[in-house]
C-alpha cells in the first residue's frame with residue numbers, strides 16, 4: 001500500500017501484537033482499518049485489549065510484532081505532530097488536583113509551545129475557541145474537580161480540539177453522564193467526524209453503538225471483526241466477543257403481539273443497556289448506509 005493510500009486510512013493495523021514487560025501478550029495479530037471521517041466503536045469485554053490498543057496508538061507500548069500507522073505515518077511521527085489526542089476515562093484523572101478548566105484545555109497546546117511552555121496569543125485563542133465549541137466558556141475559571149462528569153468530558157474534548165488532534169481516542173465517554181449530555185457529546189463527535197477526523201470510541205454501552213457509530217472494531221485478545229456497524233455488530237459476532245457475559249433472549253408471538261404478526265425482537269444485554277435487533281436478519285437498528293470492507297477472524301485461544 002502506498003503512503004497516499006495510508007493517509008486516506010485513519011488507522012491501519014497489520015498483525016499488531018503487544019506484549020507487556022511481564023510477558024503477557026494482551027493483543028495478538030490484530031488487523032483492522034479505520035478510515036478518516038468516521039466514528040468507530042471499540043467494543044469488547046473487560047480485559048479484551050481495548051486500552052492496550054489505545055496505548056499502542058499513543059506510543060506508550062511498542063509493537064512486539066506487526067505494525068500500526070496513523071494517517072499514513074508511524075505513531076511517533078504522528079505524535080510529534082500532535083495529531084493523536086486522548087480523552088481519558090474519568091477514573092484515570094486525579095480530580096482533586098487544583099487546576100482550572102482553561103489550564104486543562106491549554107495542556108492540549110503544550111506540543112505546539114516552546115521549551116518554557118509560555119502560551120502565546122494563538123494558544124489563548126485556540127483555548128477560547130475550543131471551550132466555546134463544547135459550550136464550556138462560562139466554566140473556564142472553575143476548578144476541573146468541581147464539574148459534573150459530562151462537563152469534565154466536554155473539557156477534555158475541548159483539549160483535543162485545542163491540540164488540533166486528527167485522531168481522537170475516547171475512553172468510555174458516556175460513563176457517568178446523563179442522556180442529555182450524552183446526546184450533546186454525540187453531536188460534537190459527529191461534527192468532529194464530519195471535519196474528517198478519526199474518532200475511535202471505546203465503549204461498553206452497546207445499546208448506543210448502532211445509533212452513532214459508523215463502524216465497529218470487536219476486540220478479544222485480537223481483532224475478531226471490523227467494518228461497518230450494520231455488518232459487524234451482529235448477534236453472532238457479539239456472542240463471539242462477549243461469550244456468556246451477554247444475556248440473550250428473543251421476544252415474539254403472544255409475548256410481543258396481540259395478533260399473529262410473525263416478527264420477532266432479539267435482545268442482547270449486559271444488564272446495563274439492551275441492544276435490540278428488530279428483524280430476522282439480525283441487523284442492528286441503524287440509520288447507517290450500506291456496508292463495505294468487513295473483516296472477520298477467529299479469536300485466539302489465549303484471549
Ligand SMILES: Nc1ncnc2c1ncn2[C@@H]1O[C@H](COP(=O)(O)OP(=O)(O)OP(=O)(O)O)[C@@H](O)[C@H]1O
Nearest residue numbers: 020021022024026045046047048049050051052053
Ligand atoms: N501494564 C500491564 N502489564 C501487564 N498486563 C497488562 C497491563 N495492562 C493491561 N494488562 C493486561 O492486558 C489485558 C488487556 O487489558 P486492557 O486494559 O487492554 O483491557 P480493556 O479491554 O481495556 O479492559 P477494560 O474494558 O476493563 O478497560 C488484560 O489481561 C490485562 O490484565
